[in-house]
Amino acid sequence: MVVASVIEAIREALREEMRRNHDVFVLGEDVGQRGGVFLATQGLLEEFGGERVIDTPLAEASIMGIALGAAFRGMRPIPEVQFSDFVWPAVNQLIGEAARACYGTNGALNVPMVVRIPYGGGIRGGLFHSQNVEAMFFHTPGLKVIAPSTPYDAKGLLKSAIRDNNPVISLEHKKTYRLVRGEVPEEDYTLPIGLADVKRTGGAITTVSYGLMLHYCLEAAEQVSQEGIDVEVVDLRTLKPLDKKTILESVRKTGRLLIVHEDNLTGGVGAEVAAVAAAEAFDYLDAPISRLCGPDVPTMPFAETLEKAYMPDTVKVTEALRNLAAY
Amino acid sequence: MAITIELPHVGESVVEGTIGKWLKQPGDDVQRYEPLVEIVTDKVTMDVPSPVAGSLLKILAQEGETIPMGAPIAEMESADAPPPPTVPTAPPDIRPSPEVSRPVGTIGYLFQDVGPVGPTGGGPNDPAAVEFRELAPNETSKPARHSPAVRRLANEHNVDLSLVTGSGMGGRITRNDVLAFIKTGPAPSARTRTPSMPVISSTVKNDAAEPSGTPSESNEDEEQIPLTPVRRMIADAMVRSVSQIPHAWSTVEVDMTSLVALRVQIRDEFQRREGIDLTYLPFAIKALVESLKEYPTLNAVWGGDKIILKKRVNVGIAVAAPVGLVVPVIHSASQLSIAGLAAAARDLTLRARNNKLTLEDVQGGTFTLNNTGVLGSTISQPIINHPQAAILTTEAIQKRPVVRDDAIAIRSMMNICMSFDHRINDGAESGGFLMAVKSRLESMGPDTPIY
Numbered sequence: 001m002v003v004a005s006v007i008e009a010i011r012e013a014l015r016e017e018m019r020r021n022h023d024v025f026v027l028g029e030d031v032g033q034r035g036g037v038f039l040a041t042q043g044l045l046e047e048f049g050g051e052r053v054i055d056t057p058l059a060e061a062s063i064m065g066i067a068l069g070a071a072f073r074g075m076r077p078i079p080e081v082q083f084s085d086f087v088w089p090a091v092n093q094l095i096g097e098a099a100r101a102c103y104g105t106n107g108a109l110n111v112p113m114v115v116r117i118p119y120g121g122g123i124r125g126g127l128f129h130s131q132n133v134e135a136m137f138f139h140t141p142g143l144k145v146i147a148p149s150t151p152y153d154a155k156g157l158l159k160s161a162i163r164d165n166n167p168v169i170s171l172e173h174k175k176t177y178r179l180v181r182g183e184v185p186e187e188d189y190t191l192p193i194g195l196a197d198v199k200r201t202g203g204a205i206t207t208v209s210y211g212l213m214l215h216y217c218l219e220a221a222e223q224v225s226q227e228g229i230d231v232e233v234v235d236l237r238t239l240k241p242l243d244k245k246t247i248l249e250s251v252r253k254t255g256r257l258l259i260v261h262e263d264n265l266t267g268g269v270g271a272e273v274a275a276v277a278a279a280e281a282f283d284y285l286d287a288p289i290s291r292l293c294g295p296d297v298p299t300m301p302f303a304e305t306l307e308k309a310y311m312p313d314t315v316k317v318t319e320a321l322r323n324l325a326a327y
Numbered sequence: 328m329a330i331t332i333e334l335p336h337v338g339e340s341v342v343e344g345t346i347g348k349w350l351k352q353p354g355d356d357v358q359r360y361e362p363l364v365e366i367v368t369d370k371v372t373m374d375v376p377s378p379v380a381g382s383l384l385k386i387l388a389q390e391g392e393t394i395p396m397g398a399p400i401a402e403m404e405s406a407d408a409p410p411p412p413t414v415p416t417a418p419p420d421i422r423p424s425p426e427v428s429r430p431v432g433t434i435g436y437l438f439q440d441v442g443p444v445g446p447t448g449g450g451p452n453d454p455a456a457v458e459f460r461e462l463a464p465n466e467t468s469k470p471a472r473h474s475p476a477v478r479r480l481a482n483e484h485n486v487d488l489s490l491v492t493g494s495g496m497g498g499r500i501t502r503n504d505v506l507a508f509i510k511t512g513p514a515p516s517a518r519t520r521t522p523s524m525p526v527i528s529s530t531v532k533n534d535a536a537e538p539s540g541t542p543s544e545s546n547e548d549e550e551q552i553p554l555t556p557v558r559r560m561i562a563d564a565m566v567r568s569v570s571q572i573p574h575a576w577s578t579v580e581v582d583m584t585s586l587v588a589l590r591v592q593i594r595d596e597f598q599r600r601e602g603i604d605l606t607y608l609p610f611a612i613k614a615l616v617e618s619l620k621e622y623p624t625l626n627a628v629w630g631g632d633k634i635i636l637k638k639r640v641n642v643g644i645a646v647a648a649p650v651g652l653v654v655p656v657i658h659s660a661s662q663l664s665i666a667g668l669a670a671a672a673r674d675l676t677l678r679a680r681n682n683k684l685t686l687e688d689v690q691g692g693t694f695t696l697n698n699t700g701v702l703g704s705t706i707s708q709p710i711i712n713h714p715q716a717a718i719l720t721t722e723a724i725q726k727r728p729v730v731r732d733d734a735i736a737i738r739s740m741m742n743i744c745m746s747f748d749h750r751i752n753d754g755a756e757s758g759g760f761l762m763a764v765k766s767r768l769e770s771m772g773p774d775t776p777i778y
Contacts, residue, residue, distance in 0.1 A: 255476045255502045286476040286502040327496050 004184045007177040009151035010040050010116075013158040014078065016188065018048055021076060024162060027054040027063060028080030028116075037082060038118060038177055060086050064093035064115070071113040072101070076162060084119035084133045084171070091136070098167040099142030111167040114158070120173040120212055120262060122311050126302035132263035132294065137169045138239050138272070144193055145240040147171040149214040151182045153237050156191030164193065171239075173211040180215060196243035198250065202232035205324055206250040208273055209260040210236040213312055217260050220317035229325045239269055244276055251277050255286030256324050260317055265293040287327040292320045330379060331387075332401040334366065334394055344368045345393045346400065351383045363401065381405030476502040482686065484509045485650065487556040512553065557651040568713035572629070576708050577757055578744040581765045583724050585772035586610055587739045592773055601666060608644070608698060609668035610775075611721050611743075614767035615696060616640045616661040622760040626693050627716045629750050643692035643712060644672055646679040653679050654712060656692040665777045700724060700741065709746050717747035717757065719764070743768075 004012070018024045025048075026041055032055040035042030045053040056063050060081060067077035081087045087094075094115065101109045121130030137145050144166055148154040154172065161168035199214070200221050209217045214235045221231035232250050236243065251257050257277050259270035274289045292312050294300075301307050334344055347365035351357055362374035363383070381403045388400040473481070473488060477500050481488050484505075491508045493500035554562070590605060597605040619626045619640050628635045640661045643654040655675035657663070663671060678684050695712040700723035707720045722742040729738050743764060747757045 255474075283475045283479040286474045327499070327501075 001183045001185055003181055004151045005178050005181050006148075006151050006154050006172070007038055007040055009155035009184050010158060010172065011042060011044075012184070013155045013162070014041065014044060015047070017159055017162040018044065018052065021162075022052075023074065024076045024078065025052040025054065025070075026078045026080065027056050027067060029056055029058055029063075029082045031055060031080055036080070038174065040080070040116070040118075040172075040177075060088075060090040061093055064090035064098070067113055067115075068093055068098050068101075068111065071098075071111045071167075072109055074112075076112045076114075078114045078116060078162065080116045082118070083125075083129050083131075083174075084117045085128045085131045087117060087133055090115075094143070094167070094169070095136070095140050099140050102166070103142055110165045112165045114161045114164075114168045114170055116158075116170045116172065118172050118174040118177070120175055121300040121307065122175045122212065122262075124302070124304065124307065125174075125300070127299045130300035130307075132261075132268075134169075134171055134239055135263055135268050138269050142167070143240065144168040144238070145171065146193060146238050147173070147210045148237050149173070149176060149211055149235055150180060151184045153191060153197065153235070155184055156189055157193060157237065159188075160190040160193050163190065168193070171211070175212050176215070191237070194238050194241040194243060196246040197235045197237050198232060198246065199235045200231065200233040202230040202254070204230040204232075204254055205256045205258060205321060206232050206234060206247075206254045207258045207260060207317075207321070208234045208236060208247060208250075208270075210239065210269075211262060213260045213262050213317075216312065216314045216317050219314040220321055223314070223318050224321045224325070227322070229321060231321060236269075242269075242272065242276070244280070247273060247277065248281050251281040252284040255284055256290075256327070257285070257287075258290045258292060258317075258320055258324050260292045260312055260320075262294050262312060264296050265291060266296050268293055287324055290320060290324050292316060328405070329384060330381070330403050330405050330407075331399045332363065332375075332378065332403055334388070334396050334398050334400050335375060336396045343393055343395045346388050346390050347372065348390060349386060350374070351377075353383050353385055356382050357403065359407070375400075377403065379403060379405040379407035381407065473500060474502065477505050480505045480509070485556050487559055490556070490559070555650065557653075561652055564713060565710055568711050572711050572713060573749045574711060574746045575749040575754075575757070576744065576746045577754070577761055578706060578742050579761045579765045581741045581743055581768045582729070583607070583739045583741045583768065585770075586768060587724065589771060589773050589775060593777065597666075597669075597777070601670065603669055603673045605669055605777075607721065607724070608672050608696075609665045610768065610771055611698075612642055612644075612657070612660055612668045612672070612696060613665050614764045614771070615694065615719060616642065617767060618760055618763035619694060620661065621763055622756055624752050624756055625717050625747070625760050627751055628693075628714045629716070629748055634751050637693040639693065641691045641693045643689075643695040644675065645695060645697040646676050648679040648682065648684075650682060653684060653689060654692060654695055655679050655684055655688045656690065658691060665775070694719070696721070699744075706742055707744050709744065711746050711748060715748075716751045717745055717760075720744045741768075 014026065018026070026044060028036075030037050031041040032045045032050065032053045034055075035045070041053060056066075063079050063081075067079040070077045081090060098111045098113060101111050117133065119132055119134070121132075123130070134145060134147060137143050144161070144164065146157045146161060146168060148157045158170055161170055200218060202221065202225075207217045207221065214233070217233050221233050224231060232254060234246060234250050257274070259273050261268055261270050263269065270291045270293055274291060277289055278285070294310055294312065297310065300310055344366040345368070347367045349364045350362050351364070357363065357377045357380065359378070359380040360376040363377045364375050366373060366375055382405075383401060384404050385402040386400070387402065388394050388398070394400065477488070480486065480502065486505060486508060488500060488505075491500050491504050494504055495501040586607065590607065594605050597603075623636050624634065626637050626640055628637065639659050641656045641658045642660040643656045645652060645654050655678070657668065657671045657675065660668060660671075675684070675688060678688070692712065692715065694715055695718045697707070697709055697718060697720045699707045699709070699720045703723055704720075705722050705725065707722065709718045709720050711718045720743065722744065724739050724741040726737055727740045728735050729740060730736070731738070743761065745757060745761055
């Protein structure tokens with residue numbers, strides 16, 4: 001076991017998979033010579049050469065389209081979108097093409113592609129470096145979406161994604177890159193896509209979360225446990241396919257559900273989790289389902305005070321847990 | 328002095344009316360509130376009463392003329408004070424609230440008091456427009472009575488929620504409250520005894536009406552049995568029935584000789600073929616449901632200002648289950664043959680004895696049948712299963728000497744006893760019904776089709 005940060009775990013995953021399979025290659029803006037603006041691909045160009053670590057122009061649609069074409073030909077591209085805010089020009093390639101290819105060709109074409117997307121706010125990134133984009137991909141059949149929060153989960157899931165023959169969107173919360181450290185096995189391991197993880201067991205309230213918020217939920221759970229409120233924290237890890245079984249088991253046990261995500265409230269992943277719980281754990285609910293999410297504001301603000309007002313944090317989660325416990 | 332009479336407002340969304348017929352002519356005397364004129368609106372035709380006493384001077388709106396609400400229709404001479412001017416109901420104010428003075432922008436204003444418009448609503452004057460407002464910051468929403476988890480637990484464990492104290496917001500019963508109640512039971516009392524040993528209590532304070540929920544100190548003269556939830560439910564139901572329904576009671580004797588002969592004849596064959604014992608119960612139910620078709624007011628409910636006849640006959644059969652008396656229901660019993668009724672009754676009885684009845688099994692009954700005869704009873708005075716119209720018992724079948732054709736004969740006789748709601752039915756209907764049941768039972772014999 002080593003202790004690593006999320007970014008280190010990701011880098012290791014890329015390196016191990018590129019060693020394992022020569023069809024795996026990386027492409028994106030600044031991924032080669034620079035080693036990635038977050039240093040996710042640092043050292044890869046030196047080890048694997050310019051044909052497997054490709055610096056691209058500033059053209060997301062082309063990056064994705066080229067990756068798509070390579071995937072059609074049996075290669076395993078890992079295109080990077082430098083900031084989630086830049087993914088929009090690439091959406092037609094992802095949703096209009098990649099998500100549909102296997103279905104549309106009745107299985108004749110596969111798209112073994114992993115799109116790495118750093119996302120999320122809280123780093124004073126302002127309008128164009130802070131967005132949460134998961135909802136759109138979560139909504140699209142034909143794509144898998146992972147969103148790990150810890151180094152252990154990030155490495156295991158990314159490796160699984162690279163080995164998966166389907167298009168996978170890998171969402172990496174940029175604030176966790178360096179802020180979250182944890183133990184990571186040195187040997188080769190993968191984690192199954194589609195399995196959530198109960199990071200903290202409890203009996204009174206189920207909190208479902210992912211990304212940076214997961215860590216705030218853990219902190220808040222710790223805090224309210226001293227007030228006698230026993231909180232179970234479920235880390236989704238994979239957004240799609242949603243691990244309904246783990247979620248429902250937990251809700252049936254506790255009867256109270258709080259969903260926390262940074263993405264805007266309306267139509268976010270939390271809305272689906274709430275609908276599933278209401279439909280399939282109805283008789284076990286002891287309180288209305290609660291969501292604590294980013295407000296329905298067009299973008300994360302740049303001003304520090306406003307960004308703080310926007311982002312859910314440990315204090316807000318604690319407050320929500322107390323209210324739910326009191327119902 | 329001359330007073331102007333205006334067309335009054337009759338409803339929120341009615342804006343005009345047509346003069347129908349003048350009931351008074353100029354020169355006529357008019358009492359206060361006497362009808363002056365008929366008006367026709369798109370919602371209602373009504374008389375306009377005179378607001379004052381006096382005489383009609385002049386008609387200002389002619390018959391057939393359509394005028395808006397508030398317009399003058401007549402002049403009257405009266406010594407009374409003039410009526411206050413009618414306030415026109417203008418459409419609600421749809422201008423933005425005065426505090427808001429910012430420019431419109433892309434976010435716009437929040438309008439006050441505007442109802443839904445377009446295909447989903449009738450516009451600002453729509454009286455059906457639902458008022459929705461955000462809760463004030465200090466206002467907590469009143470929680471619904473019982474959450475799904477609470478209801479489920481209460482169902483599964485037969486908990487009477489009226490006995491559970493709530494520790495949740497606003498006194499709400501939480502899931503944990505129910506779980507705690509299941510574990511510890513209702514308010515703790517002295518000792519628990521097995522229900523098979525009934526106890527006569529002689530309390531020093533002779534308080535007949537005291538609620539048994541409060542535990543009192545026990546002494547060596549008495550034992551206290553805490554109430555199970557089922558016991559309490561039965562008690563409440565019985566009190567409700569006798570306090571709300573005026574019970575009347577009647578009985579007839581039924582000659583079951585022919586039916587006894589039938590049963591003796593086919594019982595073994597039936598047992599072999601269907602795997603169940605053929606008792607008299609399905610025959611009784613058959614006679615009952617057919618008689619109810621003739622006397623529908625016995626399959627009814629008192630509705631306060633009406634009698635509600637129930638179209639379907641769902642017969643409840645009283646069963647002594649381990650938890651207490653339960654009355655599972657054979658739904659649409661009139662559609663079943665005697666064999667079908669036998670099977671249905673057997674299934675419900677078994678499930679009742681194994682505590683496996685569902686909520687649907689005990690709901691929707693329209694008439695109750697109680698076989699008190701199996702306990703040896705020869706006459707009973709049953710309590711009606713509220714809110715039904717009547718309850719019937721079948722008593723023990725006894726061989727008795729009776730007079731037939733002026734000679735003594737030994738016949739298998741069974742009394743059937745009925746308590747009925749005397750608000751819904753009188754002796755005529757109830758007597759007729761009883762006789763119908765009797766004659767059907769007496770006509771059952773070896774020719775009666777079972778299937």
